[in-house]
Amino acid sequence: MGCSLALTLVSFLICLFQFTPCASSVHPLCRSDERLALLLFKDSLSVNKEASADPFAYPKADGWKFQGVDCCYWDGIECDHNTGRVTALDLSSSCLYGSINSTSSLFRLVHLRKLNLADNDFNSSEIPSGLGNLLMLTYLNLSNSVFSGEIPLQISWLSRLTSLDLSNEVDLECPDFRSLIQNLTSLKHLHLSRVIVSSPLPSILVNLSSLSTLDLSHCGLLGELPTYIFQLPNIQFLDVSNNLHLTGTLPATFSILIHWNSWMLPLANSEDRCHRR
Numbered sequence: 001m002g003c004s005l006a007l008t009l010v011s012f013l014i015c016l017f018q019f020t021p022c023a024s025s026v027h028p029l030c031r032s033d034e035r036l037a038l039l040l041f042k043d044s045l046s047v048n049k050e051a052s053a054d055p056f057a058y059p060k061a062d063g064w065k066f067q068g069v070d071c072c073y074w075d076g077i078e079c080d081h082n083t084g085r086v087t088a089l090d091l092s093s094s095c096l097y098g099s100i101n102s103t104s105s106l107f108r109l110v111h112l113r114k115l116n117l118a119d120n121d122f123n124s125s126e127i128p129s130g131l132g133n134l135l136m137l138t139y140l141n142l143s144n145s146v147f148s149g150e151i152p153l154q155i156s157w158l159s160r161l162t163s164l165d166l167s168n169e170v171d172l173e174c175p176d177f178r179s180l181i182q183n184l185t186s187l188k189h190l191h192l193s194r195v196i197v198s199s200p201l202p203s204i205l206v207n208l209s210s211l212s213t214l215d216l217s218h219c220g221l222l223g224e225l226p227t228y229i230f231q232l233p234n235i236q237f238l239d240v241s242n243n244l245h246l247t248g249t250l251p252a253t254f255s256i257l258i259h260w261n262s263w264m265l266p267l268a269n270s271e272d273r274c275h276r277r
């Protein structure tokens with residue numbers, strides 16, 4: 001006992017004086033420029049209890065000042081264990097209120113792989129085109145956060161995205177759905193519920209072969225629901241409900257969970273035409 005304690009103490013002292021990482025469990029501190037970027041981002045917004053709908057929401061970023069100098073241990077942050085770079089920022093349901101634009105320090109965090117700002121109130125500002133800088137993103141969730149205007153095409157640069165959720169925004173428009181998704185060929189989850197798409201579904205959707213969840217409810221879709229949508233090899237959940245001008249045929253053989261306009265349930269009559277005129 002005493003011996004191993006002494007040994008631990010010795011190796012601790014060696015570490016201390018050599019300033020080297022002592023064990024694989026010790027990872028580098030977060031970088032000061034990234035810590036600063038996080039603090040500036042937090043300070044550019046205010047906290048407002050009304051800004052989040054989740055009953056368990058709390059101002060996560062408020063605790064940062066008590067959580068030490070290493071931002072990797074702050075609430076909502078994850079870092080790369082080898083480099084100390086910030087790779088995930090989850091400030092969903094954090095009562096954040098205010099506008100963000102592309103000059104935000106948020107867009108200096110270029111190693112982010114996961115960004116979740118869902119369920120806050122960004123004061124009807126536009127989704128900042130600066131998101132297009134975050135080329136490592138695989139997960140982006142801005143759902144229910146009071147963005148408005150047009151979805152910037154810079155989102156289409158994020159070709160590593162596997163999950164994109166912009167749903168339930170009040171006045172968000174997607175004027176060019178085809179261009180938005182044409183590069184996003186890794187997407188598994190695409191949630192655009194209530195985003196104003198107002199066009200037919202583009203045939204390029206067939207190239208999103210990893211797609212397993214597609215929520216395009218309340219999107220003002222037009223034209224005919226293309227049948228290839230049922231042939232997407234990994235599709236498991238499809239919600240195209242509440243698109244009053246969408247018509248289409250359900251294939252006789254399909255085993256996916258489909259949320260359609262409730263009037264056409266049950267799905268046993270799957271060969272019925274299901275227009276809504």
Ligand SMILES: *[C@@H]1O[C@H](CO)[C@@H](O)[C@H](O)[C@H]1NC(C)=O
Pocket residue numbers: 097098099123
């Ligand atoms: C919210 O948006 C309005 C209108 O653009 C603006 O005047 C106001 O300063 C914004 N408030 C905050 C906190 O960003």
Ligand SMILES: *[C@@H]1O[C@H](CO)[C@@H](O)[C@H](O)[C@H]1NC(C)=O
Pocket residue numbers: 044099100101102103104
């Ligand atoms: C962007 O937002 C910052 C505050 O976060 C503000 O000082 C700046 O004027 C804004 N820039 C533009 C172009 O709106």
Ligand SMILES: *[C@@H]1O[C@H](CO)[C@@H](O)[C@H](O)[C@H]1NC(C)=O
Pocket residue numbers: 092093118119141142143163164165189191
């Ligand atoms: C986005 O965040 C909201 C709120 O936290 C959550 O309910 C939703 O499932 C998330 N979407 C995805 C695709 O993870």
Ligand SMILES: *[C@@H]1O[C@H](CO)[C@@H](O)[C@H](O)[C@H]1NC(C)=O
Pocket residue numbers: 156157159179183
């Ligand atoms: C698609 O992605 C490639 C590389 O990721 C990029 O060079 C190109 O500009 C992107 N195109 C669009 C329309 O976003």
Ligand SMILES: *[C@@H]1O[C@H](CO)[C@@H](O)[C@H](O)[C@H]1NC(C)=O
Pocket residue numbers: 203204205206207
């Ligand atoms: C799907 O992708 C392939 C190769 O990337 C491309 O040649 C084809 O035109 C795309 N399909 C559609 C419908 O755009």
